[in-house]
Amino acid sequence: MIKLRGHHIFCLLGYRGMGYSEEYTANMTNIHDELRERPDTFIQIMKGPDYLCAKFPEGQPYHCEDDGIYVRDSEILHKLGLKVSDVLPWREVERRIRVHVVPEDIAVVCETCSWRSYGFCQEGVTGIVDSRGLRDVLLEKHTSQNNSPS
Template sequence: MIKLRGHHIFCLLGYRGMGYSAEYTANMTKIHDVLRERPDTLIQIIKGPDSLCAKFPTGQPYHCEDDGIYERDSVILHKLGLKVSDVLPWREVERRIRLHVVPDDIVVVCETCSWRSYGYCQEGVEDMLELRGLREVLHDK
């Protein structure tokens, strides 16, 4: 089971293989690939640092406990009709995104996110709405 906090649901939609460090990126790619290839994988919604935060690099400002991040988690969970401790398959998260999220939600909900300017998360929402699922992340071979 993969433990996810609210805002990382949106991060996974826009993930394109970039991250805070090689270890963080490898971990996020692994989780992203599992959800993309096996959408029946169970996730558990948690409060605070999750399976992605676990590989946040030392020596960088640790924002995983910032009040603004908790607020973003809360807004996204509310929008999706989820709560902390829920366990559900990723496929159900995708269904809720299609029902309750539009690309411009990223602009508002993720206003202060440093990754937002790339536009990938909005594209990820569009992919969900068009039933394309998570995009494949190209791996260096």
């Protein structure tokens, strides 16, 4: 079972292999791949720091306990009809996203997120709404490396 806070559900939708540090990115890639490859994996909704926050690098401003982050968690859980301590398979989270979320919600719910400007999370919502699931991050990295200018 993977323990996730509300806003990390949306972060996983837009994840493209970038993060705050190598350790953080490796952890997020592992969790993302687990959910993509095995959508029946159970997640538990947490209040506050979760499995992703656990690898947030020392020496950087730790925003995992910021009031604004808790507000974002709450807004996303409300939108998905979830509450803290709920346990459900990732497949059900994706179903709820298809029913209750549109890509434009990212601009509102995640307005202050520094990652929002990349547009990845809106693309991720679109992928879920279109029933494509989570993207294959390792395949994308491999493809973009092979297509990079020499």
